Amino acid sequence: MDIKLIDAEATAAERAALDHLLGPPTSSWEGGIRVPERDTRTAATGHAQRSRRHELLPALWAIQERIGWISPGAINYVCERLTVPPADAYGVATFYAMLSTEPRPSRVVHVCEDLACRCHGSQELIAQIEERFGGEGELSDDGSATWYRSPCLGQCDRAPAVLVSDASETPRESVLAPVTASTALAVLAGGEPPALVFPPLPQEDEPSLRLLRRVGRVDPVSLDDYRAAGGYAALRRAIELGPDGVLREVKDAKLQGRGGAAFPTGVKWEAVARQPARPHYLICNADESEPGTFKDRAVIEGDPFALIEAMTIAAYATGCELGYVYLRGEYPDAHRILGAAIDAARERGLLGEDVMGEGFRFELVIFKGAGAYICGEETAIFNSIEGFRGEPRNKPPFPVVEGVFSKPTVINNVETLVNVLEILERGGPGFAAVGTEASTGTKLFCVSGHVVRPGVYEVEFGATLRELLELAGGLAAGSELQAVLLGGAAGGFLRPDELDLPLTMEDARAAKTTLGSGVVMALDTTVDLPRFLQRIAAFFRDESCGQCVPCRVGTVRQQEALARLVNGHGRGDEVELIREIGQCMRDASICGLGQTASSAIESAIDRLGVFK
Amino acid sequence: MVEFEVDGEPVKVFEGQTILDGLRKKGIDTPTLCYGETLRPANVCRVCVVEIEGARVLAPSCSRKAEPGMKVRTDSERVRHSRRLVLEFLASSTDLSTAPEAEAYCAEYEAAPERYGPPAPPDPDRDRKRAGHHLEPDGLTAATVYAPVKVDNELYVRDYSKCILCYKCVDACGDQHQNTFAITVAGRGFDARISTEYVVELPESACVYCGNCIAVCPTGALMFKSEHDLRAAGEWDAEGQTVTTTVCPYCGVGCNLDLHVQDNRIVKVTSPADHDVTQGNLCIKGRFGFQHVQGP
Incomplete structure (x- = not known):
């Protein structure tokens, strides 16, 4: 260990928290007590010692969860254990909103x-x-x-x-x-937090549900219930087909990514499967942080084995032996339920050295995010898992070539992955028969705002926005629809006269909007739109990683211009300025966050006529 | 060789070279700020962006590898717009008074930073900003990165009001040059800043005073104390300085030193970036060990 430490000591509790995660230190070379006869004749340095950086964020979490904040002494001990420079660890700790490097109460x-x-x-x-x-x-x-x-x-x-x-x-x-x-x-005041009551699925009695068919109907942590409800038939089918057969079915199904970018999943999988470099990694992007999005949480909380099975199939088809579920830190129930399900699957040989006795290995771990919207960006996830600040990487190289740990990586959203079960059960063409020619299958929508029954809804691609809102009970009697936010903060607004938009990737694109992550937020006329827009602008300012200038400063300048408009201090050029800033962020930002940071605000100006 | 097109004209570069390499070969003036000859491109400032036919967004020319048949435009309205806005963003939030290159780019691209409002005053708490939180702005002033100057040692000064967050100092301190890892980017978004662990002063950090961060800093945010003091006294005279190249006398490695001399006193020491041995880097002795030359 050859790093300079801070002049501070970890407390016994801080050491215990970390030792609980990493095990006790083996020598003074990694922060243990010095035993001369043991430690003076060996040295633990070099690449092996420096290869533990990926344990940094879990280590910081261990301290945060035990103590409530990460003190200089605690960072010291983390750095001793993992051979990470303290400055680097501090840079990572201060990147995440859920970690604190200043004292905080428990x-x-x-x-x-x-x-x-x-x-x-x-x-x-x-x-x-x-x-x-x-x-x-x-x-x-x-x-x-x-x-x-x-x-x-x-x-x-x-x-x-x-x-x-x-x-x-x-x-x-x-x-x-x-x-x-x-x-x-x-x-x-110190009271016990009341237990959360999970509301039933709004479409509970709907027989045509596919992705949600088990949610709320089976015990989510019972593997037997899952199997009784048809679980693991898809994996069995995948093994019959072989990896190439699975790739063919997924391509025939024309499955597109459900995280927002709508990239063809089969193409992505095949590209990784064909990469000669090993190992391959699989990542499930469950860092669902787009404001208004909660579908992936509903799936994980209600049907965690579906995700595990789907990831096992993805790993089988693309040659991955290790998968990560990058789960956002704000989802404690999903974490607990998925963790229990993974343990159960491992115990029954459905994960591990020899999955289902079929001779392939697949291990699955949950990686807990720590409060950063940007870590939903695929390359930011790689940096986050590797123990660096969750800053996106420049593309190319693309993840299928150089992803996490610079190896070929499949990264898919939760909803995308669970669709794979449907594909294997119905066959690729059977899956593609539902929905439209270009948008196949069903789609989960997160309906929220001023509807009578907010929740996750599953509809076939092609259903209209009006139909979806009606499924959710429409607006309460007496209230009037002002606008719908489609796709989240990175999406755009629609007017009440645009509700006949068919919800497909292609129709959304043609209407110059996006389905994004499936957010459908209905706003009635009580919503103060300019203030609502200010919140969107504040969100992007807070969540920009700060790496590139267009987004780091652009999101601030956009917010300031909006503030002048709302507060009546406008100089007359604000709307034009917002458009100019938006153009630069869209064109020159590194990643999708900056590229979409102005889209909702500009769409409110263009479509809703705000600030006219 | 890879052949591609720049503004309608063919250009050839070696395999693995970037668009920027091609632009420089063609003699097309391209602004760069975070790009460093001796560092891997961080491609974060985005002032070198170009338009590639068929691409949805602009590409940073400093890092994008040239591909056969690529059609690049460096003079389109989109390119000029993004470059101008990036320069405005930087000029309206950062003190560029010791960054003559950046100021020249601003003039060239007709950047108008004043349209974002008068700059906000320095924030003494900038180093402690929490990720994901900020005070709601009123829009009457333009947020800045202004913060008090850090003078905590005899050798160099850190004035992060001038920092454009190009990452070069962090990369030079880290695994690309010095492997000291004394500094990092801390915080997030507009509050991201260069910091030591827990903002400890440099003498308590891992810093070894090689000064290689100063060598790569494009804006003068990191500066020799000698230069900082002369500037503060209004006596800095870059025009009147001579530069003498010599070899460092301290050890046998053979680093070239460029001694910058004003009024017969050494005011700063650099090393040529294209020097085989140093690539612009030095150690504390070569960089700062000149006091005895002019001592009493």
């Missing part, structure tokens, strides 16, 4: 202030907390709790939502949704 209540929660009183909730508890970051009387504003927590179907993080020897995170001010204040 209980932190993260209060969602994002788009869907705004439709359900989050601003009033925050005002109540400010009035009766105190401002953001202020401590409770006994110093044990505080609260912070948070971006979308992915609980938009039960808004408003808060996430309670309790740091302790047995760390716990609890979602409260829907939450009232009195509950939030009781939790801030």
Whole structure:
């Protein structure tokens, strides 16, 4: 170990938290007590010692969850254990919103202030907390709790939502949704967070469901229930077909990625399968952080074995032996349920050295994100997993050639992956028979905002926006639709007279909008649109990684111009300025975050006539 | 060789070379800020972007490898627009007063940073900004990266009000040159900044004072204390300086030193970036060990 440490000591609790994750140190070379006869005649340095960087974020999490914040002494010990320079570890720790390098109490209540929660009183909730508890970051009387504003927590179907993080020897995170001010204040006063009630699926009785057919109907952590409901038939079929057969079916199905970019999945898989470099890696992108998106959470919480089986098939077809589920840190229930399901699958030989006795190896691990929307960008995930700041990489090289650990990598969204089960059960052409010619299969939509029954809905591609809103019960009697936000903060607005838009990739593209991650947020006329846009602008400013100038500064300049418009200090050139900034961010940013950071705001100007 | 087209004219570069290599071969003036001859392209400033026919977005010419048949435009409206906006973004948020190159680019691209409003004052808490949180702006001033100057040692000064976050110092301190890893990019978004661990002062950090970060800094955010003090006193006279190339006397490696001399005193030491031995890098002795020459 040849790094310069900070002049600080880790506490016993900090050391214990890390040792619990990594095991006790084997020598003084990695932070243990010096035993001369053992440690003075060996040296633990070089590449082997420096190859533990990918354990950095889990190590920082271990400290954060146990202590509530990451002290200089704790970073020191992390760096000793993993041979990472302290400056680098600090750079990583300060990148993520859920990690703190400043003292924080053991209980932190993260209060969602994002788009869907705004439709359900989050601003009033925050005002109540400010009035009766105190401002953001202020401590409770006994110093044990505080609260912070948070971006979308992915609980938009039960808004408003808060996430309670309790740091302790047995760390716990609890979602409260829907939450009232009195509950939030009781939790801030030290009260026990009430257990979350999982609402039933809104389409519970719909027999035609495919992707959601088991959600809410089987015990999500029971492998027997999963098998009884048809589970693992698809993997059996995949093994009959062989890897090339699976690739053929996925290509015939014309499956497109459901994360927002709509890239053909079969093409991606085949490109990785053909790469001679080894090993290949599989990553499931479950860092669902687009405001208004919660479909992947619903799938993982309701049918985790489906994701595990689908990933096993993907790994089998593309030659991967290790898969990661990059799960956003704000999803404690999904983490717990998926973790239990992975353990159960491993125990029964459905993961591990010899999957189903068929002679192939596949191991699956959950990698917990730490509060960064940008880590939903595929190359940012690679950096995050490798223990670097979650900054996107320049493409090319593309992930299929150089992904995580610079190896060929398949990376797919949760929803994309679970579609593979349908493809194998129905056959590629059978799958493609549903939906439209160009958009095959069914699509999950996250319907939220001012609809009567918010939730995840599964419809065939081609259903219209109007039909979808009607499925969700439409708007409450007496309220009037002002606009629909389609695709999330990175998507765009539609007017009430545009509801006959068929929900397909091609129709959305033709209408100069996007389905994005499947967000359908209905806004009634009570929504103050300019303020709503300000929240979108603030979101992108907060979530920009800061790497490239167009996005780092552009998102700020966009927000300032909006502020002038809203506050009545406009100089007359703001709308033009927003367009110019948008053009630069779209053209010159490194990744999709900057490229779409102005799309919703510009669409509100263009389609809704805001600021006219 | 790879042949591609730039503004309608053919150009040939070696396999693996970038579009920028082709542009320079053709003598097409292309602004660069985060690009360094001796470093891997970070491609973060985006001031060198070009338009490639058929591509949805612009590409950074500094890192994009030339491909056969590629059709590149360097003079399109889209290219000029993005370059101008990037320069405006930097000039409106950063102090470019010791970055003459950047100022020249601003003039060339008619950047108008003042249209974003008067610059916001320095923020003493900039080093402690939390990721994902900010104070709601009123839009009356343009946010800046201005922060107090850091003078915590005798050798060099860090004035991050001038930092455009090009990543070059971090890369030079890290695995591309020095392997010291004393500094990092901390925080996120507009609050991202160069920092040591927990913002400790340089003498407490891993810094070995090689000064290789100063050598690559494109804006003068990192500066010899001697230069900083002369500038503060209004006595810095770049025009009146001579540069003498010599060989470092301290060890046998043979590093070339460029001694910058003003009024018969050494005011800073650099090494040529194209020198085989140093690639612009030095150690503390070559970089700063000149006091005895002019001592009492």
